Amino acid sequence: xxxxxxxxxxxxxxxxxxxxTMLGVAVAVVAFLFLRTILSSWxxxxxxxxxxxxxxxxxxxxxxxxxxxxxxxIRRVPGVKAACWANWFGGKNPRDENKFFASIAxxxxxxxxxxxxVKVPPEERETWLHDRRGAxxxxxxxxxxxxxxxxxxxxxxxxxxGDWEFMIDGVYTATRRSVDRSxxxxxxxxxxxSLGEGQKDRIGWVMTRIDDPSQAGNIARRIDxxxxxxxxxxxxxxxxAMNNSFLGxxxxxxxxxxxxxxxxLLIMALILGNTIAMxxxxxxxxxxxxxxxxxxxxxxxxxxxxxxxxxxxxGATLGLAIAVPLINRAVGLYLEENMAGFFPxxxxxxxxxxxAVALATVLAxxxxxxxxxxxxxxxxxxxxxxxx
Amino acid sequence: xxxxxxxxxxxxxxxxSYYRGGERLDVLVDLDLSAPEGSFEALMGPSGSGKSTLxxxxxxxxxxxxxxxxxxxxxxxTLSETARAEWRSSTIGFIFQTYNLMPVLTALENVELPLxxxxxxxxxxxxxxxxxxxxxxxxxxADHRPRQLSGGQEQRVAIARAVVTDPKIIVADExxxxxxxxxxxxxxxxxxRLNQEFKKTIFVVTHDPHVAxxxxxxxxxxxxxxx
Numbered sequence: 295x296x297x298x299x300x301x302x303x304x305x306x307x308x309x310x311x312x313x314x315t316m317l318g319v320a321v322a323v324v325a326f327l328f329l330r331t332i333l334s335s336w337x338x339x340x341x342x343x344x345x346x347x348x349x350x351x352x353x354x355x356x357x358x359x360x361x362x363x364x365x366x367x368i369r370r371v372p373g374v375k376a377a378c379w380a381n382w383f384g385g386k387n388p389r390d391e392n393k394f395f396a397s398i399a400x401x402x403x404x405x406x407x408x409x410x411x412v413k414v415p416p417e418e419r420e421t422w423l424h425d426r427r428g429a430x431x432x433x434x435x436x437x438x439x440x441x442x443x444x445x446x447x448x449x450x451x452x453x454x455x456g457d458w459e460f461m462i463d464g465v466y467t468a469t470r471r472s473v474d475r476s477x478x479x480x481x482x483x484x485x486x487x488s489l490g491e492g493q494k495d496r497i498g499w500v501m502t503r504i505d506d507p508s509q510a511g512n513i514a515r516r517i518d519x520x521x522x523x524x525x526x527x528x529x530x531x532x533x534x535a536m537n538n539s540f541l542g543x544x545x546x547x548x549x550x551x552x553x554x555x556x557x558x559l560l561i562m563a564l565i566l567g568n569t570i571a572m573x574x575x576x577x578x579x580x581x582x583x584x585x586x587x588x589x590x591x592x593x594x595x596x597x598x599x600x601x602x603x604x605x606x607x608x609g610a611t612l613g614l615a616i617a618v619p620l621i622n623r624a625v626g627l628y629l630e631e632n633m634a635g636f637f638p639x640x641x642x643x644x645x646x647x648x649x650a651v652a653l654a655t656v657l658a659x660x661x662x663x664x665x666x667x668x669x670x671x672x673x674x675x676x677x678x679x680x681x682x
Numbered sequence: 683x684x685x686x687x688x689x690x691x692x693x694x695x696x697x698x699s700y701y702r703g704g705e706r707l708d709v710l711v712d713l714d715l716s717a718p719e720g721s722f723e724a725l726m727g728p729s730g731s732g733k734s735t736l737x738x739x740x741x742x743x744x745x746x747x748x749x750x751x752x753x754x755x756x757x758x759x760t761l762s763e764t765a766r767a768e769w770r771s772s773t774i775g776f777i778f779q780t781y782n783l784m785p786v787l788t789a790l791e792n793v794e795l796p797l798x799x800x801x802x803x804x805x806x807x808x809x810x811x812x813x814x815x816x817x818x819x820x821x822x823x824a825d826h827r828p829r830q831l832s833g834g835q836e837q838r839v840a841i842a843r844a845v846v847t848d849p850k851i852i853v854a855d856e857x858x859x860x861x862x863x864x865x866x867x868x869x870x871x872x873x874x875r876l877n878q879e880f881k882k883t884i885f886v887v888t889h890d891p892h893v894a895x896x897x898x899x900x901x902x903x904x905x906x907x908x909x
Contacts, residue, residue: 585767587770587796588799
């Protein structure tokens with residue numbers, strides 16, 4: 295037995311209260327980790343963006359198109375290895391219009407040179423390259439809509455109205471976890487040919503692969519300088535910045551989630567603080583006895599803080615034990631299969647798990663500090679007069 | 683100060699005052715007291731007469747407003763709060779009316795509690811705690827929690843806790859106040875034994891004439907002065 299041991303034993307004095315408090319901490323940690331996982335999953339594309347890729351879009355907004363000839367000019371810029379252009383198609387599956395997925399028209403000749411993390415079996419790749427109406431779909435999207443190679447599918451266009459017929463030529467997987475495995479890629483030529491004269495030869499953005507990631511800034515400036523005197527000016531940025539600018543549309547939601555996750559932890563701290571304060575109030579007389587027999591204020595602080603930290607730590611660990619299987623094996627699998635466009639990789643990040651336990655423990659320490667300080671200031675005689 | 687008849691507790695001109703609502707309230711007034719080492723003193727008096735205040739001064743829980751309190755060779759008014767706490771842990775054994783054992787600890791651990799403040803190793807602390815429990819006749823209840831003990835047994839554990847550090851003085855505030863007559867007699871027998879066999883100076887605050895009968899010196903306080 296030692297001073298810290300007594301503090302820890304005090305934690306179990308009122309077992310129901312201790313358990314309910316730990317449960318409160320655990321629920322808060324589960325909620326915290328759930329929100330952090332939503333955030334990390336949503337921003338996974340940003341985090342794992344290739345360092346040697348640049349994206350060029352219209353200087354004003356990526357909604358406005360660029361002339362097709364820009365892609366060829368960009369390809370000739372020193373330092374650029376390959377360039378691929380693409381258009382956001384915005385197609386929907388008419389059989390289930392509520393399920394969102396990305397549909398993008400890409401230049402098939404340069405697509406794999408720039409997006410080398412998209413993996414397709416060689417024979418399916420060959421078939422797609424030679425099939426103008428062919429489409430490559432991510433394995434998660436294929437599973438979601440029960441599509442398989444050889445199926446004819448129709449998408450209804452939202453940006454380009456009408457019914458668009460495609461043949462599923464291949465199902466791709468990804469070598470990087472964060473790559474959206476529920477995207478629908480098809481030939482840009484097919485889209486372009488089908489458009490009226492006024493809409494032809496316009497592209498959404500150009501993705502480029504560069505020789506040296508450390509020169510990304512210089513190359514981006516060179517590309518934008520090419521079009522500085524044109525009517526349509528460009529903005530070139532790293533893939534990470536491009537993804538970030540896309541997420542910028544949801545920034546308010548993301549910030550709100552970030553804020554709420556912190557609020558949840560603060561609520562947890564208040565629950566824990568209330569439990570500790572109640573315990574301290576009930577034991578004031580006992581602290582007086584301990585002071586009388588020679589214990590110093592710092593010993594009482596150790597009792598109180600030790601108890602709070604134990605409850606906070608165990609509650610957080612319990613929360614972790616609930617959250618990891620719940621998120622990784624249940625919710626995560628469901629979201630990855632059904633909402634992969636938003637949550638391509640929905641798993642608890644080790645950093646978030648560690649942060650949850652550490653924050654719960656630190657906050658427990660912080661909230662216990664106030665009652666501990668009050669007890670340490672209490673005179674022995676006043677404490678002895680208190681009735682627990 | 684040594685020797686059986688030397689005063690182990692000596693108060694000179696002690697006044698203790700409190701201020702309530704800006705008004706001064708003298709609880710003890712110009713008090714002198716001299717208690718020889720090895721004495722068994724009972725302090726009686728009506729409620730509000732200042733008994734507990736005097737006990738708090740002798741035990742080093744409080745300091746006088748004026749005058750000197752010299753106990754076991756230390757002038758308590760000159761010691762800091764921390765120094766008084768350390769002094770109490772080695773010099774004073776406390777016995778309270780309501781036992782005040784920690785419910786989460788066993789009898790043995792409750793007795794061991796004051797020894798945590800010493801540099802003794804765990805095995806030695808446990809050995810001493812067992813010895814103290816043997817003295818109060820509760821060695822076989824060492825692993826029991828307070829709620830598994832009767833009131834009399836709890837008070838005996840509290841006495842074992844009071845003597846485990848081998849203090850010179852034991853102060854008791856209504857030690858039999860919560861006990862039936864039989865248990866109270868057992869406690870008084872035990873205090874008598876500690877006084878006779880172990881030469882502890884015992885200072886008891888009580889309302890109970892039966893307790894006072896066991897004392898060698900009875901003092902009565904009234905309105906802050908000895909009658």
